[in-house]
Amino acid sequence: MASFSKFGNDLYTGARSYNIVGRRKIWYAIAIFMVLASVIIPFARGGFQFSIDFTGGSEFQISGLKNPDQTIAVDTVTKFDSTATPLVSTVAGNTVRVQTNQLTTKQTDALGDQLAKAYDVPAKDVATSFIGATWGGDITTQAIRGLVIFLILAAIFMTIYFRTWKMAAAAMVSLIHDLVITAGVYGVLGFQVSPAAVIGFLTILGYSLYDTVVVFDKIRENNAEDKNGSARTFGESVNLAVNQTLVRSINTSVVALLPVAAILFIGSLLLGAGTLRDISLSLFIGILVGTYSTIFIAAPVYAQIRGHETLVKKADAKKTDSKSKLEVTS
Amino acid sequence: MRKLSFYVARSTPAKKALRSLTWLLVIIAAITALNGAATILHKTTNSTAGWWSNASFVPELALDLQGGTQVTLQAQLQSGKTVSSDQLNQAVSIIRQRINANGVTEAEINTQGKNNIVVSIPGKPDAATLNRIESAARLTFRPVLYTEQVSSSSVGKSASATPYVPSKTLDAKPTAKPTDASDVSWISARLADLYTNYNCAAPDDVSNAPDDKPLVTCSTDDSGSTSKFILGPVEVEGSTISDATSGLATNSQGNSTGQWAVNINFNGKGTTEFKNVTSRLVSLTAPRNQFAIVLDGLVITAPSTNSAITDGSAQITGTFTSDTAKTLADQLKFGALPINFQVQSNEAISATLGKTQLLSGLIAGLIGLILVIIYSIIQYRALAFVTVLSLAISGVITYLTIDFLSWHDGYRLSLAGVAGLIVAIGITADSFIVYFERIRDELRDGRVLESAVEAGWKRAIRTILASDTVNFLAAVTLYILAVGNVKGFALTLLITTLIDVVVVTLFTHPMLRLIARTRYFGGGHRFSGLDPNALGAVYRGRASFREPVVAGGRKKAGGKEVEKRQTIAERRAAEAAAAKEAASEKTQGTTSEKDS
Numbered sequence: 001m002a003s004f005s006k007f008g009n010d011l012y013t014g015a016r017s018y019n020i021v022g023r024r025k026i027w028y029a030i031a032i033f034m035v036l037a038s039v040i041i042p043f044a045r046g047g048f049q050f051s052i053d054f055t056g057g058s059e060f061q062i063s064g065l066k067n068p069d070q071t072i073a074v075d076t077v078t079k080f081d082s083t084a085t086p087l088v089s090t091v092a093g094n095t096v097r098v099q100t101n102q103l104t105t106k107q108t109d110a111l112g113d114q115l116a117k118a119y120d121v122p123a124k125d126v127a128t129s130f131i132g133a134t135w136g137g138d139i140t141t142q143a144i145r146g147l148v149i150f151l152i153l154a155a156i157f158m159t160i161y162f163r164t165w166k167m168a169a170a171a172m173v174s175l176i177h178d179l180v181i182t183a184g185v186y187g188v189l190g191f192q193v194s195p196a197a198v199i200g201f202l203t204i205l206g207y208s209l210y211d212t213v214v215v216f217d218k219i220r221e222n223n224a225e226d227k228n229g230s231a232r233t234f235g236e237s238v239n240l241a242v243n244q245t246l247v248r249s250i251n252t253s254v255v256a257l258l259p260v261a262a263i264l265f266i267g268s269l270l271l272g273a274g275t276l277r278d279i280s281l282s283l284f285i286g287i288l289v290g291t292y293s294t295i296f297i298a299a300p301v302y303a304q305i306r307g308h309e310t311l312v313k314k315a316d317a318k319k320t321d322s323k324s325k326l327e328v329t330s
Numbered sequence: 331m332r333k334l335s336f337y338v339a340r341s342t343p344a345k346k347a348l349r350s351l352t353w354l355l356v357i358i359a360a361i362t363a364l365n366g367a368a369t370i371l372h373k374t375t376n377s378t379a380g381w382w383s384n385a386s387f388v389p390e391l392a393l394d395l396q397g398g399t400q401v402t403l404q405a406q407l408q409s410g411k412t413v414s415s416d417q418l419n420q421a422v423s424i425i426r427q428r429i430n431a432n433g434v435t436e437a438e439i440n441t442q443g444k445n446n447i448v449v450s451i452p453g454k455p456d457a458a459t460l461n462r463i464e465s466a467a468r469l470t471f472r473p474v475l476y477t478e479q480v481s482s483s484s485v486g487k488s489a490s491a492t493p494y495v496p497s498k499t500l501d502a503k504p505t506a507k508p509t510d511a512s513d514v515s516w517i518s519a520r521l522a523d524l525y526t527n528y529n530c531a532a533p534d535d536v537s538n539a540p541d542d543k544p545l546v547t548c549s550t551d552d553s554g555s556t557s558k559f560i561l562g563p564v565e566v567e568g569s570t571i572s573d574a575t576s577g578l579a580t581n582s583q584g585n586s587t588g589q590w591a592v593n594i595n596f597n598g599k600g601t602t603e604f605k606n607v608t609s610r611l612v613s614l615t616a617p618r619n620q621f622a623i624v625l626d627g628l629v630i631t632a633p634s635t636n637s638a639i640t641d642g643s644a645q646i647t648g649t650f651t652s653d654t655a656k657t658l659a660d661q662l663k664f665g666a667l668p669i670n671f672q673v674q675s676n677e678a679i680s681a682t683l684g685k686t687q688l689l690s691g692l693i694a695g696l697i698g699l700i701l702v703i704i705y706s707i708i709q710y711r712a713l714a715f716v717t718v719l720s721l722a723i724s725g726v727i728t729y730l731t732i733d734f735l736s737w738h739d740g741y742r743l744s745l746a747g748v749a750g751l752i753v754a755i756g757i758t759a760d761s762f763i764v765y766f767e768r769i770r771d772e773l774r775d776g777r778v779l780e781s782a783v784e785a786g787w788k789r790a791i792r793t794i795l796a797s798d799t800v801n802f803l804a805a806v807t808l809y810i811l812a813v814g815n816v817k818g819f820a821l822t823l824l825i826t827t828l829i830d831v832v833v834v835t836l837f838t839h840p841m842l843r844l845i846a847r848t849r850y851f852g853g854g855h856r857f858s859g860l861d862p863n864a865l866g867a868v869y870r871g872r873a874s875f876r877e878p879v880v881a882g883g884r885k886k887a888g889g890k891e892v893e894k895r896q897t898i899a900e901r902r903a904a905e906a907a908a909a910k911e912a913a914s915e916k917t918q919g920t921t922s923e924k925d926s
Contacts, residue, residue, distance in 0.1 A: 004708075088682065091680075095677075135814065136439075136440070138419075143816045199746045214797045251709055255756050256757065259694075267691075274687065
């Protein structure tokens with residue numbers, strides 16, 4: 001049993017090497033399966049569930065209270081509908097404001113009566129109304145516009161920095177993979193998509209590209225050094241870089257996941273559904289998938305699209321030729 | 331091995347390291363002093379006017395954690411009209427932009443019922459903020475037909491509030507068919523009578539006055555010199571404004587006049603219309619060479635035309651303060667509300683999540699942090715103390731920065747923001763991990779620690795800057811373009827990304843330069859996390875290491891392929907030899923039995 005740093009050494013020298021780039025068809029198959037599952041299962045379940053911040057809902061105002069206790073409202077609504085997560089706050093010190101998912105008129109009346117009973121006030125003191133979304137269409141439009149411009153800028157930056165658009169393309173492929181799967185988990189588990197979850201998605205977007213750039217920078221370094229005189233084919237050179245940064249990838253994802261896991265654990269076990277669970281779940285999945293996809297999607301895709309270049313093909317053919325004379329191990 | 335400690339020997343890297351650390355101290359001290367000075371000024375002067383207003387050492391919390399004020403706005407309609415949901419949504423969007431222009435408050439705005447808009451703002455909004463939100467801000471340009479100053483003595487608050495209605499017997503038709511908007515024949519007998527009896531102390535609400543008719547109104551000038559106007563029909567619409575900014579006005583020499591102004595840029599349509607108006611007015615006599623800028627029915631200012639303005643950029647000056655100029659510019663930029671609103675209620679609202687959620691979040695963050703520290707110690711041994719100190723330093727700078735943004739720009743920390751900051755621990759730690767792994771790679775290539783630190787840094791900083799640039803791009807783009815929660819998120823990302831770069835260059839790297847000179851680390855103590863033997867570099871003699879047998883290193887990558895591509899037998903033999911050589915050093919110092 002070798003130590004972790006021995007593991008790192010072996011990966012660095014090539015004494016131990018995982019043939020990740022070579023087995024790309026397996027990873028592609030897994031990715032296609034995961035992406036399809038992330039699209040089909042939520043679709044089959046009837047689409048995503050959005051929180052009232054997106055959809056708007058019903059609002060109850062219970063006024064004239066001497067002691068506006070928020071927990072009574074939470075309990076009443078949960079008893080009325082166990083899946084509901086009401087937003088409760090006190091207004092002006094004597095009114096309790098309860099916001100729930102959109103209810104039918106009948107349901108609204110029923111819940112209004114129950115709230116009045118629970119707070120021991122006459123039914124006329126419970127005012128009801130429909131409320132619109134706080135996360136309106138305009139926020140989404142602006143955010144999507146921002147995202148598209150960011151992705152274009154990021155692609156331009158990567159193309160300039162790495163001096164090839166193919167790295168940018170590979171990074172974008174793995175980014176889409178990450179986002180679809182992260183969103184898919186919400187659909188599959190039937191979790192509500194709240195603004196906190198969306199903020200989590202946005203963080204993942206940055207993290208996925210960030211992680212890819214770190215590994216690609218090593219690939220760039222190796223490719224530059226392997227260009228002349230090395231017997232490694234292009235794919236092998238990429239594979240070596242992935243292996244050499246494997247320890248870093250593991251360490252970074254563990255370090256990034258530990259705080260998120262702590263929030264997810266405390267958020268969902270102690271507090272139940274809410275902002276903490278929403279944001280940490282998308283981050284937890286996203287960081288895992290983001291790290292995975294850099295290694296198993298971005299790097300193989302890059303090796304493949306570069307492999308079609310005539311120059312790379314020629315050089316690889318030459319190297320494979322001369323190497324077949326040696327006994328090759330991997 | 332070096333025997334001199336870094337206190338004595340000050341070679342260039344050590345000097346550079348100390349200089350970087352000094353800079354870091356200066357930065358931290360400067361933000362602390364800024365926050366401190368502002369807090370003291372705020373506490374002692376109790377004034378809200380200065381740059382220090384609302385300063386404190388504790389950042390403000392957002393709506394979800396702290397509560398705030400809920401303002402209900404009701405649409406004011408002319409009788410018989412209804413508000414469409416489109417109009418209401420449009421108003422929500424404009425109000426949101428207006429609020430956002432004032433900082434990153436993460437306010438919540440939504441419709442309620444069919445006529446109301448509910449705005450929830452953290453803290454207590456002042457009158458100016460309320461005005462910024464509810465003001466319709468419909469701006470029009472009308473030519474002046476007639477004007478005179480009203481003496482301030484006759485303007486009393488006690489004046490009758492009932493609007494004057496001219497007798498129906500007076501002719502309401504223009505005296506002749508007007509040829510253009512500046513034609514005095516617009517002034518009918520009835521209009522003249524209305525003008526004579528119009529009371530500027532109790533002006534009518536003319537914010538919904540028809541655009542194609544002349545208008546009697548007053549200026550909003552509150553300095554005591556109010557003017558009464560008869561204005562022609564609307565010639566340029568405020569909606570043709572493409573951009574509006576506020577700033578100090580400059581004269582033709584480009585020097586500041588010390589007067590606040592709102593600068594307006596028109597779009598193509600507005601530019602043409604404005605050119606037509608000004609080229610006609612320039613040849614007319616006073617007061618008909620003036621055009622009035624009318625906001626919600628009241629004249630803000632009525633400058634006279636000195637020349638035709640053809641480039642579509644105009645400047646409004648009046649009795650603006652820096653605040654009122656900014657308010658007007660924001661209102662113009664983000665457009666006029668499609669309907670007038672009035673504040674119906676203004677009530678305190680409690681937090682939806684409360685302190686328990688925040689506390690749980692913070693406890694979770696603390697547990698996460700402890701786990702991160704334990705993991706770094708397993709992975710990096712004594713080197714973990716650099717990680718922990720670096721995280722602590724970035725924690726301090728982050729807190730100070732957020733505190734600064736809180737009182738200076740109205741940034742509010744929401745629970746999602748707190749979670750984002752906790753997650754940033756991972757991204758910040760990644761910079762250290764990338765750096766440490768690069769140093770280890772250099773050690774594996776047989777370098778001594780001091781040169782490994784320098785060489786590893788050169789490679790690591792490239793990667794760190796490149797990957798942080800991606801986050802930086804995301805943060806800046808979203809900050810500029812997005813609104814609401816997304817804007818707040820972008821700011822958090824921006825802060826943590828920049829602080830990451832600052833800490834890794836001004837703290838982590840200098841610290842490694844310094845510790846590389848110590849006997850403990852430089853000598854590669856087996857608990858230092860930088861033990862060359864554990865890293866596969868083979869000890870060859872005093873302070874020099876042979877390259878690992880199975881070399882994959884970059885340094886001699888070319889031409890040594892036979893050595894690299896050994897058979898298993900060859901490799902095993904080489905490894906056995908290496909192990910024998912290193913046996914006395916007890917190579918396996920590290921644990922974490924993670925092997926796959």
